[in-house]
Amino acid sequence: MNKFPVLEIFGPTIQGEGMVVGRKTMFVRTAGCDYSCSWCDSAFTWDGSAKDEIQKLTAPEIINALDQRGGDYFDHVTISGGNPALLKNLNELIDSLHEKGCEVALETQGSKWQAWFLTIDDLTISPKPPSSKMSTNWDVLDRIIAKLEEAGRTTHTSLKVVIFNDEDLEYAKQVHKRYPNLAFYVQVGNEALDESDDQNLALHLLDQYEWLIDRVMHSSDLNHVRVLPQVHALLWGNRRGV
Amino acid sequence: MNKFPVLEIFGPTIQGEGMVVGRKTMFVRTAGCDYSCSWCDSAFTWDGSAKDEIQKLTAPEIINALDQRGGDYFDHVTISGGNPALLKNLNELIDSLHEKGCEVALETQGSKWQAWFLTIDDLTISPKPPSSKMSTNWDVLDRIIAKLEEAGRTTHTSLKVVIFNDEDLEYAKQVHKRYPNLAFYVQVGNEALDESDDQNLALHLLDQYEWLIDRVMHSSDLNHVRVLPQVHALLWGNRRGV
Numbered sequence: 001m002n003k004f005p006v007l008e009i010f011g012p013t014i015q016g017e018g019m020v021v022g023r024k025t026m027f028v029r030t031a032g033c034d035y036s037c038s039w040c041d042s043a044f045t046w047d048g049s050a051k052d053e054i055q056k057l058t059a060p061e062i063i064n065a066l067d068q069r070g071g072d073y074f075d076h077v078t079i080s081g082g083n084p085a086l087l088k089n090l091n092e093l094i095d096s097l098h099e100k101g102c103e104v105a106l107e108t109q110g111s112k113w114q115a116w117f118l119t120i121d122d123l124t125i126s127p128k129p130p131s132s133k134m135s136t137n138w139d140v141l142d143r144i145i146a147k148l149e150e151a152g153r154t155t156h157t158s159l160k161v162v163i164f165n166d167e168d169l170e171y172a173k174q175v176h177k178r179y180p181n182l183a184f185y186v187q188v189g190n191e192a193l194d195e196s197d198d199q200n201l202a203l204h205l206l207d208q209y210e211w212l213i214d215r216v217m218h219s220s221d222l223n224h225v226r227v228l229p230q231v232h233a234l235l236w237g238n239r240r241g242v
Numbered sequence: 243m244n245k246f247p248v249l250e251i252f253g254p255t256i257q258g259e260g261m262v263v264g265r266k267t268m269f270v271r272t273a274g275c276d277y278s279c280s281w282c283d284s285a286f287t288w289d290g291s292a293k294d295e296i297q298k299l300t301a302p303e304i305i306n307a308l309d310q311r312g313g314d315y316f317d318h319v320t321i322s323g324g325n326p327a328l329l330k331n332l333n334e335l336i337d338s339l340h341e342k343g344c345e346v347a348l349e350t351q352g353s354k355w356q357a358w359f360l361t362i363d364d365l366t367i368s369p370k371p372p373s374s375k376m377s378t379n380w381d382v383l384d385r386i387i388a389k390l391e392e393a394g395r396t397t398h399t400s401l402k403v404v405i406f407n408d409e410d411l412e413y414a415k416q417v418h419k420r421y422p423n424l425a426f427y428v429q430v431g432n433e434a435l436d437e438s439d440d441q442n443l444a445l446h447l448l449d450q451y452e453w454l455i456d457r458v459m460h461s462s463d464l465n466h467v468r469v470l471p472q473v474h475a476l477l478w479g480n481r482r483g484v
């Protein structure tokens with residue numbers, strides 16, 4: 001049986017972002033990423049700083065940990081990273097969660113295809129804008145999205161772009177134009193990862209959110225979009241595991 | 243041609259609540275309500291205080307006002323109130339919006355059926371909990387929801403309950419249990435309608451939101467729900483027209 005590198009299992013809490021924002025969910029955070037975004041808010045999953053916390057767990061072990069923490073209080077699990085799309089055999093976990101009656105959400109930047117994408121209930125593909133210092137491989141992304149569309153997964157898939165500045169917003173427009181059939185979300189980035197005062201952070205994020213709303217409202221290229229806050233950071237600041 | 247009592251037309255802004263939270267939209271607010279909720283945040287639509295601002299407009303006149311304000315910057319319109327379900331001929335507006343390529347969202351408390359419910363893209367039914375001092379007519383609500391389900395409108399419909407206290411939360415559980423097939427949203431109520439300091443209000447609403455999340459997380463009757471903040475009040479306080 002395959003083992004997966006797991007950094008955190010927590011919840012129940014709410015999904016703070018994207019297509020099922022507000023949904024009661026448990027989180028499983030996997031270690032490892034093929035990117036190194038300049039503003040990554042979970043750099044501990046790939047920069048070595050938390051490597052002693054990584055547990056190698058099988059699907060039944062992960063489900064056991066979820067049950068211990070979540071009891072009867074969940075029917076939805078979010079797999080995040082890092083980039084969980086690096087894990088070829090993750091279908092073992094996803095299938096087991098489905099068998100147990102759980103819906104499964106997963107977020108990835110869209111740098112790598114996995115056949116099990118077709119089984120995810122809420123798949124968020126989050127290509128990274130210029131401020132991340134990463135560059136998008138459009139061929140790979142085109143192929144991922146074509147496969148999802150061909151398989152009729154459109155309603156189970158969404159695109160999300162995190163926006164820090166005007167250049168990022170231009171990138172978001174490009175993504176939305178390229179894949180007009182997918183639900184499209186934009187979200188303000190949190191560049192205050194060192195802010196330890198939760199109230200200051202919340203007020204700052206609301207200001208940024210208002211800025212982004214204003215920009216989107218004045219763009220006719222971005223009519224069919226949803227603009228969301230980062231709910232977790234608004235509520236719980238820069239803490240982990242909430 | 244029928245005329246509709248309109249109190250506000252504004253936008254583009256984002257939808258601040260419910261099933262399409264964050265969606266770029268225009269708002270049309272109609273006057274008149276058959277309820278008088280104790281904490282109504284749009285009491286000016288029915289308490290007479292804004293009666294001089296009510297305009298009687300035909301569907302083309304409303305669309306003209308939307309175009310003047312929103313230009314090319316929208317493809318979604320939210321009709322709110324008051325209770326827009328009091329307006330029997332509102333299909334004239336809804337159909338014209340669809341013809342022009344707009345999606346239409348509408349919110350009502352579920353006290354009255356209209357055949358045009360079946361044409362709304364995002365219909366939010368928001369029955370009012372005990373703290374409102376209103377009482378739900380379950381027969382009427384049962385019939386409304388049965389008709390929507392029979393017509394296959396489940397994915398276009400959601401239920402939303404605003405929660406001020408534990409009694410309201412019990413009511414929410416009852417609603418969710420009675421209509422398990424509909425997407426279910428809970429939202430914290432804003433009882434600080436007199437707060438004029440936007441930052442104080444935002445921090446207070448985040449506290450309340452955290453309280454509600456905590457309650458929902460610890461209830462196995464509320465697993466399949468989404469808990470949302472009141473985005474408009476977080477951003478813009480108690481102001482009208484944003």
Ligand code: SF4
Binds near residue numbers: 033034039042109
């Ligand atoms: S893709 Fe995600 S996890 Fe990886 S570096 Fe970028 S933000 Fe961090």
Ligand code: SF4
Binds near residue numbers: 283285323370
């Ligand atoms: S149903 Fe809505 S508009 Fe009518 S009184 Fe209640 S909160 Fe106000």
